Amino acid sequence: MKRLGMGLVGPGFIAAHHLDAVRRLGNVDIVGIAGSSLDSARKRARELGVERAYASHAELLADPAVQVVHNTTPNHLHRDISLAALRAGKHVISDKPLASNTQESRELAEAARAAGVAHVVTFNYRGHALVQQARAMIAKGKLGAPVFVHGRYLQDWLTDQDTYTWRLDPKRGGASSALGDIGSHWCDLAEHVTGSRIVAVLADLHTVVPVRRAPAESTKAFATRGKNAPRREVAITSEDLASVLLRFDNGARGSLIVGQVLPGHKNDLRLEVNGRLASVAWQQEQPNTLWIGHHAQANTLLERDPALLDASARGYAHLPAGHPEAWADAFRNLIADAYAWIRRGGTPETRPLALPTFEDGYRNSLVIDAMLRSHAAGGIWQNVGDDIEPPRKKGKRG
Numbered sequence: 479m480k481r482l483g484m485g486l487v488g489p490g491f492i493a494a495h496h497l498d499a500v501r502r503l504g505n506v507d508i509v510g511i512a513g514s515s516l517d518s519a520r521k522r523a524r525e526l527g528v529e530r531a532y533a534s535h536a537e538l539l540a541d542p543a544v545q546v547v548h549n550t551t552p553n554h555l556h557r558d559i560s561l562a563a564l565r566a567g568k569h570v571i572s573d574k575p576l577a578s579n580t581q582e583s584r585e586l587a588e589a590a591r592a593a594g595v596a597h598v599v600t601f602n603y604r605g606h607a608l609v610q611q612a613r614a615m616i617a618k619g620k621l622g623a624p625v626f627v628h629g630r631y632l633q634d635w636l637t638d639q640d641t642y643t644w645r646l647d648p649k650r651g652g653a654s655s656a657l658g659d660i661g662s663h664w665c666d667l668a669e670h671v672t673g674s675r676i677v678a679v680l681a682d683l684h685t686v687v688p689v690r691r692a693p694a695e696s697t698k699a700f701a702t703r704g705k706n707a708p709r710r711e712v713a714i715t716s717e718d719l720a721s722v723l724l725r726f727d728n729g730a731r732g733s734l735i736v737g738q739v740l741p742g743h744k745n746d747l748r749l750e751v752n753g754r755l756a757s758v759a760w761q762q763e764q765p766n767t768l769w770i771g772h773h774a775q776a777n778t779l780l781e782r783d784p785a786l787l788d789a790s791a792r793g794y795a796h797l798p799a800g801h802p803e804a805w806a807d808a809f810r811n812l813i814a815d816a817y818a819w820i821r822r823g824g825t826p827e828t829r830p831l832a833l834p835t836f837e838d839g840y841r842n843s844l845v846i847d848a849m850l851r852s853h854a855a856g857g858i859w860q861n862v863g864d865d866i867e868p869p870r871k872k873g874k875r876g
């Protein structure tokens with residue numbers, strides 16, 4: 479099989495997992511990485527075992543050996559770097575959220591479609607075998623019509639007032655914090671698993687920690703707990719807690735709670751779908767078990783056993799039952815789908831069904847935007863914005 483060359487921009491926390499997933503494929507060359515400076519790229523290249531460090535993303539994009547670009551920069555850089563990569567004719571795998579706001583996301587979705595390359599957003603929870611199993615069961619009518627879709631994504635890493643991250647700075651993270659950062663994963667998962675779209679939302683947002691004591695200087699993505707470091711007070715304007723009611727286009731109702739300041743919760747993502755015949759629930763901290771709920775017979779727990787899965791989900795399970803597969807395996811599955819799509823030409827017809835695209839990234843930002851609007855309007859229902867309109871023909875006005 480012909481080898482593909484990839485380059486990565488933004489070699490921080492999640493970048494290491496992109497590279498790990500790519501290495502596991504065995505047929506992709508890691509050509510090089512670009513960071514915020516040549517020095518930082520060189521340092522990270524040594525740490526990550528990557529041969530080449532570029533002085534900038536522009537230099538990386540100019541290298542013909544790089545056919546696929548992974549964009550793992552902080553959110554505010556997603557638009558410019560992904561757009562430049564598309565314009566250079568590269569396939570693009572962007573981490574989530576697609577961009578800082580809906581306008582940018584829309585621009586990227588349209589540019590990706592026009593570029594005719596593969597475009598992927600890493601909503602990686604789709605890569606779990608039992609997530610695909612739940613999706614297949616719902617698509618085949620095993621649950622009957624879904625009536626209630628509910629769940630949570632709760633964390634505690636922002637509990638400490640001395641914890642600070644670029645995610646809390648609207649200029650770098652975007653207007654939303656908890657919803658944009660992790661609520662986005664849940665919304666994508668809920669829509670993917672049910673095959674239905676969130677059409678209206680009612681959100682109540684809150685900032686539990688309105689002032690943080692940030693380290694005077696820090697570029698780290700996550701917590702910095704050194705108590706002796708010099709600190710500055712930062713007023714926080716984005717939410718760290720959210721309660722949201724949902725309506726889906728198939729008539730189902732739903733609810734979602736999201737928080738990042740809730741002691742004891744690490745990556746507590748849970749999705750439950752109740753249909754008229756049966757229910758399913760999946761939790762990312764116990765990803766090898768799918769709960770199947772019944773009314774007139776015993777409930778069951780389905781273990782991630784390739785032999786017991788729907789044919790569409792089986793390819794996402796690699797180990798025999800009882801050997802756990804988890805986050806990194808699901809991430810690898812998504813990256814494997816991305817490269818499979820690239821090898822098939824990146825056309826709409828050849829996309830693996832589980833793979834989230836820039837259009838899904840845009841759709842996701844519309845959902846989060848509606849939640850922000852709902853809260854800003856005093857907690858009233860807001861419709862989720864329209865889908866991408868077809869590009870306007872040149873020469874037409876209005």
Ligand SMILES: NC(=O)c1ccc[n+]([C@@H]2O[C@H](COP(=O)([O-])OP(=O)(O)OC[C@H]3O[C@@H](n4cnc5c(N)ncnc54)[C@H](O)[C@@H]3O)[C@@H](O)[C@H]2O)c1
Nearest residue numbers: 488489490491492512513514550551552553573574575699
């Ligand atoms: N899919 C997931 O579950 C998941 C998990 C974590 C993070 N993410 C997403 O990944 C992205 C990065 O998050 P992170 O936690 O890795 O952050 P991070 O701060 O650890 O990494 C960001 C990297 O980008 C680099 N960078 C900054 N400016 C740059 C520039 N101009 N050019 C090139 N590189 C530059 C930084 O030096 C750093 O190495 C975010 O969009 C985040 O939402 C996704």
